Amino acid sequence: MTRPTPSPAASPAGPLAPARPLSPLRRLDAGLGRVSMYRLVLAALGVVLAVALALVLAATGTLGYPALGIVAVLAVGTLGTLAATWVGGLVTRSRPHVASSLVTGAILALVLLPGTDGRTLAGAAVAGAAAGASKYLLAWRGRHVLNPAAVGLVVVGWTGLATSGWWVGTAALLPAVAVAGGVVAWRTRRVAFVLAYAVPAFVLTAVGYLTLGVAANDALWWALTASPVAFLALFMLTEPLTSPPRRPQRLLVGALVAVLAAAPLFLEWGWLSPELALIVGNAVAFGLGLRRGVRLRLSSATLTGDVLDLHLAPSSPVRALPGQYVEIDVPQAGAAARWDPRGRRRVLSLASDPASGDVRLVTRLSGAEGSEPSPVKRALAALAPGEELRVTSVGGDFLLPSGPVALVGAGIGVTPFLAHLDGVVRGSGAAPGGASGVRHGHDGELAAARDVVLVHGVRTRADVLELPGSAGDALPAGVRLVLVVPPGTAGGVAGGTAASASGGTAGGPDGVGLDGRWEVLEGAVTDAAVLGRAVPDLGARTVLVSGSPASVDALRTAARSLGAARVRTDTFLGY
Incomplete structure (x- = not known):
């Protein structure tokens, strides 16, 4: 399990010596830890979109969609999401999360069939607006319950304005989806979650094609390259806010979504789409995880050297176990955090038993010897008693095992x-x-x-x-x-x-x-x-x-x- 919390390398004379060169995967971890999850996902989606546009513009014949149509749906869907999120922020007096809206718009553009006609663009706008609104209308105590992009796709499907064609599920884009999405899954340590959905979904989809009379080779190929499995698994299923907090729970939810997504191949359930299957999984995950956005009020802070030790009182019990971590939102970081690639959210280990009623968080202000603290670190160090942070998610499986x-x-x-x-x-x-x-x-x-x-x-x-x-x-x-x-x-x-x-x-x-x-x-x-x-x-x-x-x-x-x-x-x- 990996989380983006600081731990500078020690000097050669320190307790961490002798220094060893990092393995390739550890170097990857170190690099990915410098970027917020939202920006990493946005960059990964940008890679997939760029590859799609390059294939179209190169006239390779592997993608039969207009480049202008892809860009148009991307722009309109993103604007619809931003507009609804902005309105929701005004109504609830909360600050909209722009990066989240950009991610949603990119996902919609890779699923909705491209086009420049009025009906297609209206559908993209409705999908974006529904996705943005769901963050506020389908939320529980400050925390959205369902994947916004999935909600937008379901709503626009009901209106009939646009079609969830899942055109990203093609052989031409599979390498880009696998590599870019694989980086995201590795960063979130959700590889097992991805496989818990992708493996049964692939098998069930292939078997479903076989029952429809498709040849075995074609059934296997289509299940791999002409289905939503890879994209949904890597970019939608793994959204942290709608994922279960524990590994066994994630395996259960992944398998459930796979069974539901493949069900229409065996049953006359044409109404059950992959996005609706994901929403059902989100609902189950909600029941298993943090059901509210918990506020943390600072009780005391101690700064020793550059180590900051915070004790905070939660507004309601934090449903977590010793060894798990919390993602916190630090609004005090303000505008300065906009220019930080890691944003204003941080993932920190709980340093106390949540059952105690005291939430203890410890962090190092500098990320490396002599480096300046980030805007979030400066904001944490400047917190006054009574000021509040917000817990946006809980996760992790680094629990104390039985035995010695x-x-x-x-x-x-x-x-x-x-x-x-x-x-x-x-x-x-x-x-x-x-x-x-x-x-x-x-x-x-x-x-x-x-x-x-x-x-x-x-x-x-x-x-x-x-x-x-x-x-x-x-x-x-x-x-x-x-x-x-x-x-x-x-x-x-x-x-x-x-x-x-x-x-x-x-x-x-x-x-x-x-x-x-x-x-x-x-x-x-x-x-x-x-x-x-x-x-x-x-x-x-x-x-x-x-x-x-x-x-x-x-x-x-x-x-x-x-x-x-x-x-x-x-x-x-x-x-």
Whole structure:
């Protein structure tokens, strides 16, 4: 799972050394993390449209649609979406999201049959207006429920003004759709969601053609190249706001949409279109996920070095689990965020158990050594108590598993583990599949029954984040905390006895304010020898790793070399 939260690379002398070159996929992650999801999707759709126009203008004969018709539907559909969104913003006194409207207009242009006649353009306008209006009319407490483009396509289909021809589903455009859409799916970590829909949809479509008497080769080819499957899966199904928050839920919804979309081939359900099937899936996802736009009111903020630690009070309970993340909208970023390719939304790990009623978010202000904070970061740092942010979505599957576990975080990557630890300390830490991870004591109170080792690699004292609970509280049975600091610095940060990487004791003054529950170890957390000393039985544990792309690669390698067979990763991308 990958999310666009910051984690600068450490210096060679820091706990993340030695530096390793990034793998191609990690380099891709690092690049994609610098662009907002809306702008990435818009760019991907632009690639598909550009390829379509190039094929038409080149007169290759592979696309039989007029270039002017494609451009006209794109322009009118986009204007219709923008107009309806603008009106909705005025009525609700909210700020319209322009990038979202541009994405919707591009999707409509790739699905509605192109043309320049009045009826076709009127249909494009109606589809765009319906899509834009749905963000406000079909919304629940500030959060739209259904994919806007799908709503627009269904509405215009009912009017008969335009046809959802899904002309993008052709062999000529399949490579562009697959590559551009594949980048989007990789960025959102929705590949399994895409496959959960695309595989059964392809199989059912091919079987449906066979039942209609189509030859086997043709049935397979048409199901792959002459159907909405690829485009719907990569560009519409994966919309974050209408996706279920958990992986098992996404697999269920993907399969459901596939069955419904293919049903007309087997049943006399001509009314059931792919876009309507997607809407049904959106409705199911809505019931499974965040049902309202939660507001977060700032209670307190602490800035240590360039690490900002926020505690916020939610307007209503956040339906999330420790290890998940939230996407927040930061309106205080204002006009400056318009010029930021990442926009004014950010995805941040929850650093507290949502059941506590306190939402804790931690971020680093700079994205790299010496870099200026982004407009969103500056706005977050300038927040005053009482000011509000908005949660637009919740997601992630980086949950605490059952059984012995090692949590290894590099730098700011420790944040999801703080939420895990908070859940364990509070007695609410749950493992997937119903394992609660807690037991009842004789006095009826919950007592932790987890075997958890948290290892945190830091560069400086400022990188050591506040632990859940009070510093004087004893840790639950079975929980250990190990802080890995650069060589020669243990005495300056330790609250007690500190061990050096060579096995000796590092002397020096006690660190001011450091939580005494940490065991301090010198060295680099990415060094297998140091990691092995921190967790001697690492190979017998499920290992969860979080941090920057470089540190995750190095930590995974170190864990594997120590015999860990189960390593799960959560990569934090730079701002």
